[in-house]
Amino acid sequence: MKYLIRDDEMGFLIKNGKFERLLTPGKYSFFTKRGYEVQVVNATGEVKSNIPFEILEKDETFKKSVVRYDIDKNQIGFVYVNGNLIGVTNKGTYVYWNLFEKIEMKVFTMDGYRIPDEITKDMIQFIPAKYYTKVVVYQGQIGHVYVNKVLSEKLESGLYYYWNVVREITADTVDMRWRELNVAGQEILTRDKVGIRLNMVVNFRITDAEKYLSDRTNMEEQLYSFVQMVSREMIGNYKLDEILERRDEIGELMNKRLIEAENDFCVELKNFGIKDIILPGEIREIMNTVLVAEKKAQANVIERREEVASTRSLMNTAKLMDENKTLFQLKKLEYLERICNRVGEISVSGKGDLIEQLSQLI
Structure with missing residues (x-):
């Protein structure tokens, strides 16, 4: 063949x-x-x-x-x-x-757990995904790499690759930047038994990432609950009028109380504040009525004060004209001038003084 x-x-x-x-x-x-x-x-x-x-x-x-x-x-x-x-x-x-x-x-070799720098990103894309673990740590985060569930390495922001052929590789990232926690619509009973709702805010950032990962789960939820408890504990000691008048002072006291628990939550806290105090409808109507009454009373006081001042001014003017005939004549001429400006035509006779004739018109 x-x-x-x-x-x-x-x-x-x-x-x-x-x-x-x-x-x-x-x-x-x-x-x-x-x-x-x-x-x-x-x-x-x-x-x-x-x-x-x-x-x-x-x-x-x-x-x-x-x-x-x-x-x-x-x-x-x-x-x-x-x-x-x-x-x-x-x-x-x-x-x-x-x-x-x-x-x-x-x-x-894949004996070491970190993929060496000689293996570039272009090379890594050919490696089957089951052979390696990719860890991305973004700006403002800290990464923790665990080899067989034991903490092995802390990472700054960057991109990292690890072999997981003969070992188990897991990773966690923690955001270390400042964040805002809003605690909204908290219903609290004041000391004088008035139910109010508060909207509060506090800024926080994680300070100990390792302790946070080992000691805490759902930290934000736990911090939220803690702010709730502190607000109910402290606001409940004040009457409604005190809360409205001393709002900033009470906010400062609550801020200090929260800061005392920073280490427990592995965080730093600052800028706690009471954003809104929401009153029941009936209380709002009563307070609006009181406010309107206060404003009316203030307006009446101002009106009476102006009337007294006007009367006093007229009395002083009359006294001066009574004591000074020349001033009295000047005042008469001033009023005659105002009248003449509003009259289209005035007829006078040739008898007598002109000023006297005009004066008789008043």
Whole structure:
């Protein structure tokens, strides 16, 4: 039987089920009746054959035409073809044709838990996800990496990769930035048995990330509950009028009370404040009525004060004119001028003084 092996192919000559030798490109003829068989394979990429490599490598031509890489169980290999990364390999023996393409493999151990910097992001994207753990720590956060549930490393902001082939890798991140906690609509009974609602706010940031992770779960919820309890405890000691009048002072006292518990919550607290005091509808109506009455009373006082001042001014003016005839005459002329400005035509006779005649018109 005739066989044609092209330039990008190789052939395995087999006789009676046993590998004889490697056939290079060319034309061949073998008698199948004598047990000859030829397996023609592509001579690029990985060698694909059901013949064990240990048998194939006894042929010198085959041995010179391939490269072999052995990867242990804790290793990973990055395969390059003509300088381009095409994939990764794990435990096993890999044989590649090295005739028309340049095959290289970079082998790294996975014994250490941190993926080394020599393995770039472009290389990592070829690694199966089950082999590594990706940890992202954003700006303002602190990361904690646990190897087999034991804290191993603290991380600043950045991107990190860890092998998890022979170990369990877990990670937590903690936001260390200032945040605002709003405690809204808290119903509280004052000392004089008036039910009010408060909206409060406090700023906080975590100060001890490690203790926070080990001692606390749902810290924000716990802090929220603590602010609720403190507000009910302290506001309940004041009457409604006192709360309205001393709002800022009470807020400062509550802020001090919260700061005393900072270490328990692994946080720093500041700027606590009572944003809103919401009164029941009936109380609001009563207070509005009182406010209107107070404003009316203030307006009446001001009105009476102005009337008294006006009367006093008129009395002083009359007294001056009574004592000073010249001033009295000037005042008369002033009023006559005002009257004349409003009259279109005035008729007078030639008898008597003009001023006297005009005065008689008043």
